[in-house]
């Protein structure tokens with residue numbers, strides 16, 4: 145199955161996935177708004193771009209959905225949170241009234257209040273306060289919440305939940321939306337992973353790729369386990385390899401660049417360690433690697449089709465232990481998105497039965513795509 149978003153889930157309540165005349169909202173990385181608009185319209189020509197702000201794009205649906213459409217699917221892999229747009233509210237009191245108007249009163253709702261991105265990934269000033277404004281608005285909404293209206297406690301959504309999205313930006317109206325939660329989405333407000341955000345990257349981690357990998361595992365729910373063996377193409381300086389080592393995986397890293405000493409010297413209590421293949425990936429042969437590889441990762445700054453050809457060569461059967469491939473796909477510019485379906489087909493041809501792509505919060509001009517084998521899907525179940 146190739147998908148860039150969540151599989152289907154029908155909604156019978158008053159809130160529903162967008163149909164003709166309705167609005168659709170998506171949040172995304174700052175700077176990706178135009179690319180998201182073009183990509184979503186190319187995939188779904190009935191969408192008409194409407195209100196948009198940095199990190200937030202909305203569309204009006206000009207025609208009916210096709211029967212084959214998945215009502216909960218992401219309009220584009222660049223969308224991080226998405227759903228039916230309810231509209232703009234000037235303040236929390238107006239928001240509560242609009243939510244009441246848009247939803248049936250007996251329907252238990254989950255509240256996701258979050259700030260849209262203000263900076264490109266990695267560009268937020270060190271003293272930026274992220275999340276404070278959303279926490280304040282959430283508290284106000286809860287204080288105003290009408291008695292007797294069912295509200296689900298906590299923020300982590302469960303599959304099937306009706307989630308109300310409240311998107312906050314300083315000095316601007318609140319933007320309100322609704323979606324049904326599905327396991328293929330991240331469960332937390334705005335498609336973020338709050339645990340990852342609140343836990344600083346360990347100071348000894350050699351690069352931001354540490355968080356990128358943790359986000360990738362959280363989003364894909366890749367069943368990575370201690371004792372597994374991973375191959376990482378493009379491993380230097382070693383943020384992702386370090387994250388895997390800390391999880392107890394043995395990592396074979398391939399890079400022409402220099403690995404950080406912390407990666408070379410780390411030994412996990414289980415004995416897991418890093419094995420360095422200091423060579424271009426084209427020169428690494430299957431005989432240089434163990435037969436029992438569980439994961440192949442790729443983060444090389446090469447064109448995706450070039451990187452994926454090497455992944456395919458090294459991941460190809462017989463690889464009886466293989467659980468999946470986790471690939472960061474570098475884009476020259478946003479127009480490269482038009483090749484995504486071809487790249488996903490390359491991943492599927494590696495014997496993967498579940499293939500999806502998204503732009504993770506930490507991804508810059510890149511996408512994350514993964515494939516799981518049948519064994520990987522079974523292990524995750």
Ligand SMILES: C[S@@+](CC[C@H](N)C(=O)[O-])C[C@H]1O[C@@H](n2cnc3c(N)ncnc32)[C@H](O)[C@@H]1O
Pocket residue numbers: 350351353354377378379380381382383384385398399400401423424425426443444445446
């Ligand atoms: C984004 S960095 C990788 C970051 C790394 N995953 C981490 O966790 O720190 C991309 C890496 O790809 C490597 N690279 C590019 N082309 C390569 C090739 N043909 N063979 C091996 N490594 C390559 C670069 O040397 C660079 O270290």
